[in-house]
Amino acid sequence: MSGLFPTYNRFNLSVQSAEGTAVQGEDGKTYLDFGSGIGVCNLGHRHPQVMAAVEEQLQQYWHVSNLYHQPIQQEVAQWLTDHSKLERVFFCNSGAEANEAAIKLARKATGKSKIISFHQSFHGRTFGSMAATGQEKIHAGFGPMLESFEYAIYNDLKSVVSCVDHHTAAIMIELVQGEGGVIPAEQAFITAIEKLCQENDLLLIIDEVQTGIGRTGTKFAFQQYDVSPDIITLAKGLGNGFPVGAMLAKEQLAEAFGPGSHGTTFGGNPLAMAAAKAVLQHVFQADFLEEVNVKGKYLKACLEEKLGQHYQVRGQGLMIGIVSDADISSMVPELMTKGLLVLSAGPHVIRLLPPLTVSTDEIDIAIQLLTEVLLQQTALTVQK
The missing domain is CATH 3.90.1150.10 (Aspartate Aminotransferase, domain 1)
Structure with a gap:
């Protein structure tokens, strides 16, 4: 047993x-x-460059807490901001945590509570990210979901427009629905979504947990759609097997996440940062x-x-x-x-x-x- x-x-x-x-x-x-740990080991198992970076960091320190400056966090953040054109990074431990951070930031920065996501989407299994997920099987058995999520039909602009009201803070979307069936977004749909966000002062959150870090052939999938998201979330391939997640956001949202607004004990762990830095140096070529x-x-x-x-x-x-x-x-x-x-x-x-x-x-x-x-x-x- x-x-x-x-x-x-x-x-x-x-x-x-x-x-x-x-x-x-x-x-x-x-x-x-051909599963790569569900899209995690983008550089394959036991990649020598990643292994060497983690081993080197092991000889320095493993953990000191986020109450102190850790230069390696700044280095990885710089890699991410330089290549995404987003200016701020919050490190965590998983895709679900990155999406939780995105949900909190969107609500706090806008003062609004409603977030539009999509049927067949998947954003995680913690309570906020589970509520953002548009799949009944993920919700089943857990009672009422976190309020203020509404699910639109993927690749259907009219469905999205019908969900927008004065309570709406953000639209949250995967550019390729992974768990939902490997369904790519249509270019015209994403272009229209970005315009809708701009016209209604909504934040555009793109979940890149599975599509990011080279998986779709570019550094981030949003770069193929010529859009400028306000927030993106990353995990999976970022650490090549080391648990790590990240939420990236535009500079104007930084003020909403001041001291005490969010936190994590292990997020930005130096071993995970060493792995992430090695991954980015390799994949972003x-x-x-x-x-x-x-x-x-x-x-x-x-x-x-x-x-x-x-x-x-x-x-x-x-x-x-x-x-x-x-x-x-x-x-x-x-x-x-x-x-x-x-x-x-x-x-x-x-x-x-x-x-x-x-x-x-x-x-x-x-x-x-x-x-x-x-x-x-x-x-x-x-x-x-």
């Missing part, structure tokens, strides 16, 4: 070690990891991001060629969804038995989040296994 709460439906895999794109199980089998784009286009094109007759393929960069008419719950474990680790994004979407360092040879292997399993499933469905 396990001493753990049964909060996860775990697969029958016990991990012994991992390196790069390979995961070694205690069963002696090697798996190709132009040639690295160009490789991500090339590999993302290759993966998507090959999947469309092999599976397009029966499945829809969508996404950006190395964030890809394969959409099935049938339930995919049996396909994910079947792929694992063949040595490929993938994720689901709802009952009908297989989600691929390989490390950004994945090789073309590894992509080819994954395509072969995906084609084998998915076309077999299609044949079985036709027979029925």
